Amino acid sequence: MVRKSPYPAEFRNDAVALYRAAGGKRTYAAVAADVGVTGETLRRWVRQADELAGRGSSGEQAAESRDEELALLRAKNCRLRRAEKEKEWEPEREILRRAAQYFAKEMRA
Incomplete structure (x- = not known):
């Protein structure tokens, strides 16, 4: 039974x-x-896509x-949106870094 x-x-x-x-510059x-999956999962998906592409006709390949x-x-x-959100949070992160440094100094003293 296939899940x-x-x-x-x-x-x-x-x-x-x-x-x-x-283009082969990055690993699975x-x-x-x-993407948020395991490397083996991605490898299996690529293999399955290659098998499907090998069976399809030229019209199907163009659609693919x-x-x-x-x-x-x-x-x-998706990556660009994620990067944009990261930039939005940068000022807050900097404030938290400075606060952590300040309190770390107080704890040592």
């Missing part, structure tokens, strides 16, 4: 497209960490190419 994946197909396609966009584990590009753009959009 249904807890990840939607769109998420898996985005992860595969993100790995392929790296590195890309998987960004568009789907991969869309998945890549969505993943990039």
